[in-house]
Amino acid sequence: MRLIFKTMDLNQIWQSTLAELELQISRPNFLTWLKKSRLVKKEEDGRIVVGLVNNFAKEWVENKYHKMILETLHSLDETIKKVEYTVLVEQQSPQIKLESKTILNRQTTLPELKVDPETNLHPRYTLNSFVVGSSNELAYAATQSVIKDVGKKYNPLFIYGGTGLGKTHLIQAAGNEIKNLYKNKIKVKYVSSEKFVNDVVWAIRNKRMDDVKSKYRNVDVLIIDDIQFVGGKERSEEEFFHTFNVLYENNKQIIISSDRPPAAIPTLEERLRSRFEGGMIADITYPDYEMRMAIIKTKLQEKNADLPEEICGLVANKIQRNIREIEGILNKIIFYREVKNIELTTKVIEEIIDNIIQQSSKNITASQIIKAVADFYEITLPELTNRSRKKSVVEPRQVVAFLLRDLLDMSYPDIGEKLGKRDHTTAIYSCGKISREISKNQSLNQKIILIKEVIHKG
Ligand code: ADP
Ligand code: MG
Numbered sequence: 091m092r093l094i095f096k097t098m099d100l101n102q103i104w105q106s107t108l109a110e111l112e113l114q115i116s117r118p119n120f121l122t123w124l125k126k127s128r129l130v131k132k133e134e135d136g137r138i139v140v141g142l143v144n145n146f147a148k149e150w151v152e153n154k155y156h157k158m159i160l161e162t163l164h165s166l167d168e169t170i171k172k173v174e175y176t177v178l179v180e181q182q183s184p185q186i187k188l189e190s191k192t193i194l195n196r197q198t199t200l201p202e203l204k205v206d207p208e209t210n211l212h213p214r215y216t217l218n219s220f221v222v223g224s225s226n227e228l229a230y231a232a233t234q235s236v237i238k239d240v241g242k243k244y245n246p247l248f249i250y251g252g253t254g255l256g257k258t259h260l261i262q263a264a265g266n267e268i269k270n271l272y273k274n275k276i277k278v279k280y281v282s283s284e285k286f287v288n289d290v291v292w293a294i295r296n297k298r299m300d301d302v303k304s305k306y307r308n309v310d311v312l313i314i315d316d317i318q319f320v321g322g323k324e325r326s327e328e329e330f331f332h333t334f335n336v337l338y339e340n341n342k343q344i345i346i347s348s349d350r351p352p353a354a355i356p357t358l359e360e361r362l363r364s365r366f367e368g369g370m371i372a373d374i375t376y377p378d379y380e381m382r383m384a385i386i387k388t389k390l391q392e393k394n395a396d397l398p399e400e401i402c403g404l405v406a407n408k409i410q411r412n413i414r415e416i417e418g419i420l421n422k423i424i425f426y427r428e429v430k431n432i433e434l435t436t437k438v439i440e441e442i443i444d445n446i447i448q449q450s451s452k453n454i455t456a457s458q459i460i461k462a463v464a465d466f467y468e469i470t471l472p473e474l475t476n477r478s479r480k481k482s483v484v485e486p487r488q489v490v491a492f493l494l495r496d497l498l499d500m501s502y503p504d505i506g507e508k509l510g511k512r513d514h515t516t517a518i519y520s521c522g523k524i525s526r527e528i529s530k531n532q533s534l535n536q537k538i539i540l541i542k543e544v545i546h547k548g
Contacts, residue, residue, distance in 0.1 A: 103166055104129040104140075110162045111155065116465045122430070122540060123147045124155075128178070136171035138163060141178040144429060146533045148175050154468070205526055209269060210280040214529060215262035221388050223381030226256060229372040233264045236343060236370075240268060240276060240311060244370030246334075246344035250351050251374030254414030257347040260374070261313050264345055268311055279306065280313040287319065287326040288502065288518060294325060306333045311343040318348045322357030331362050338365070382406040382416065389417055395424050401439055408443045419446055425539055445546070454545055456500065456508055459493045462544045466537070475510030489538065491520035497545070 104127070112120050123142065130139040140159065142148045151159070152175050163170045205212050222230045229249050236247050247264075249257055265278045281289075286306070293302040306312060312333070320326050337344055351373070352358060352366040377385065386402045401423065409416045422442050426432045464471050467486040474487055487509055494500040494508060495517075505517035528535045 100129040100132060103163065106166055107159065107162045111158060114158060115155065116468065116544075119154075119466065119468075119540075122536075123150050126178075126431070127151075130176060130178075132170070136169050137174060138170050138172065139174050139176055141176050143178060143431065145177055146429060146536055148177050149533060151175060204530075205522075206269075209265060209278045211262050211265045211269065211278065212526075212529075213266060215259050215266060217263045217267055219388060219392060220256065220259055220263055221377075221381060221384045223377055223384065225375045225377045225381060226251075226260070229260060229374050232370050232372045233260055233345075236345065237264055237267050237271065240272070241341040241343040245338060245341075246346050246366060246369040248346045248348065248352060248366050248369055248371045249374065250348045250371070252376075252411070253349060254412035255374045255376070256413055257349075257374060258315055261315060261345050261347050265311065265313050268343075276310045277308070278311040278313070279309040280315065281306070282315045283317050283319040283330075284502065285518065286314060286330065287323050288514065290326040290329050292515070299329075302329065303333070307336045309337070309342065311345065312337055313345040315347050316349065317346050318350060318355050318358075320358075321355045327359055327362065331359070331365075334362070334365060344369075376411050377413065379406055382409070382413075385413055385416060386420065389420055393420070393424060395420075397423065397434075400436070401434060404436065404439050405443065408440075408447070415446060419443055421535070422446065422539060425536060429536060448546070454497050456494055456498060458545055459497060460490055460508065462541050463490045463493065466541050466544065475508075477510070485534075488520040488524050489541065491517050492524035493538070493541065493545070495521045496525075497542070 108124060108127070111124060115124070124147075126143045127147070128141050130141040132138050140151075142151055156173065160170075160173045163173060217233075220230070229251075232244055232247055232249075235243050249261060251257055262280060265280050268276055269278050289302050289305070293299045314320075314330075320330055334344060346366065348355065351371060352363045355363070383402060383406045386397075386406055390397060390402075397420075405416060405419055405423075409419060419442060423434065423439065426438070426442065427434055432438060460471065460474060463486050464474050467482075467489075469483055469486055473483050474490060476483075491505050491509060494505045495502075500508075502514040502517040502521075505521070506512040506514045509517065509520075524534070524538075528538060
C-alpha cells in the first residue's frame with residue numbers, strides 16, 4: 091500500500107483526502123470550508139501544511155476536522171505525522187483583494203459593541219446611522235423633540251409601523267442619545283415587551299413583584315418595544331398600566347413601539363389605549379427608492395464594504411417593504427464575494443435576492459431548524475437537547491434557540507421546551523446571546539447564514 095501512495099503527489103493526496111472527508115462532513119460545511127483548500131507543502135519531518143481560503147475556514151477546520159484530516163492523511167501516507175493550517179494568499183482581481191484587506195482591518199479595529207446591561211441599549215443603534223426620509227420623518231422629528239425635552243413634550247411617544255422598518259432602531263437610538271446627552275443624570279431603560287411580560291410572570295411565580303416594580307418604576311425614560319405583545323396578558327398589562335401611571339405622573343418619559351396603532355391592538359385595555367392616544371403617535375411607512383438607496387449606502391459604509399452602483403440599485407428595486415431584508419441581502423452578497431469568492435454578476439445577485447424573498451414566504455418547521463443545526467455542527471439530536479454543558483454543544487443549542495426565534499417567531503417558553511424542557515429564561519438568554527454575538531463575531535455570522543441556507547433549501 092505504502093509504496094503506491096508514496097508516489098502520489100501532494101495534489102493527489104489532498105484530492106483523496108477530500109473525497110474521504112466529503113463522505114463524513116455535511117455538504118454545506120464541505121463546500122464552504124474545504125472545497126477550495128489545497129496542500130501547500132510537505133516537510134521532511136512529516137509535517138503537512140494545508141492551505142484554506144480564509145481565516146474563518148482555518149479556524150473552523152482546525153477546530154472541527156483536524157483529527158479527521160490527520161487520520162485520513164496518515165492512512166494515505168504513513169510518513170505524514172502532523173498537520174498545520176495556513177490561509178492561502180488570494181490570487182484574485184485587485185478589487186477583491188482590497189476588500190479582503192478591509193475585512194481584516196475591520197476585525198482588528200472595530201470596538202466591541204455590547205448591549206449595556208444597565209440600560210439594555212445596543213450602541214449600534216444611533217441617530218447618526220438612521221436614514222431619514224419621507225416614510226419616517228414624522229417619527230424622527232418627534233423623537234428629536236423627546237430627546238430635547240425629556241418627559242415634557244410628547245408623552246408617551248408612540249411609534250408604530252410594519253416589521254423591519256426601523257422602530258427598534260429609532261427608539262433605541264433615542265435611548266442612546268438621551269444617555270449620552272445627559273450622562274448619568276437621566277436613567278434610561280429599554281425593554282422588549284416580551285421581556286417585560288416574562289419579568290412579570292417570573293415575579294408572580296416567585297413572589298418578587300416588588301423587584302419588578304422597582305426595576306421599571308425607578309427610571310426616567312422607559313422604552314418599551316413591540317407593546318402589542320403585552321396586550322391581552324392580564325397581569326402584565328395591569329402591571330404595565332401601573333408602571334405607566336407612576337412614570338407619567340412623575341413626568342418621566344415613556345417611549346413605545348408597536349406594529350400597529352393603539353386603536354388596532356384589539357386586546358389592549360381601553361384605559362391603556364386612551365393613555366397612549368393622549369401622547370404623540372407617529373408612524374413609519376415604507377421607504378421610497380431614494381431612501382432605500384441611501385440606506386444601502388449607509389449600511390455598506392458601516393460594514394466597511396463597497397458594491398457597484400448597479401448592484402445597489404438592483405437591491406433597492408427588488409426589496410421595497412422591509413429594511414431588515416435589505417440588510418440581510420447585503421450581508422449575503424458580501425459573504426458570497428468575500429468568503430465564497432463568487433463573482434457578482436447580475437444573475438447571481440438576482441438569485442440571492444429571489445432566494446431571500448422566497449425564504450420569507452416559505453413554511454419552515456422547528457424540526458427542520460433543529461436538524462439543520464445538528465447536521466451543521468455534526469452533533470446528534472439528543473446531544474442538542476440533553477443536559478450537557480460541554481462547549482461543543484452549548485453554541486449549537488443557542489443557535490437553535492436563536493433560529494427558532496428568528497425564523498419562526500417562537501415564544502420563549504416554547505423554545506425552552508424544544509431545547510429539552512429548559513426554562514424560558516434559558517431561551518431568552520440564548521437568543522440574546524447569539525443576536526448580540528453575530529454583530530461582532532464574523533465567523534458565527536457566517537455559520538448562521540450557512541445554516542439558514544440549508545434550512546431554506548429544505
Ligand atoms: P423594526 O423594529 O421596525 O422591526 P428594526 O429597527 O429592527 O425594525 O430595523 C431593521 C433593520 O433595518 C435594522 O438593522 C435597522 O438598523 C435597519 N433600519 C431600519 N430603518 C432604518 C433607517 N431609517 N436607517 C438605517 N437603518 C435602518
Ligand atoms: Mg423591532
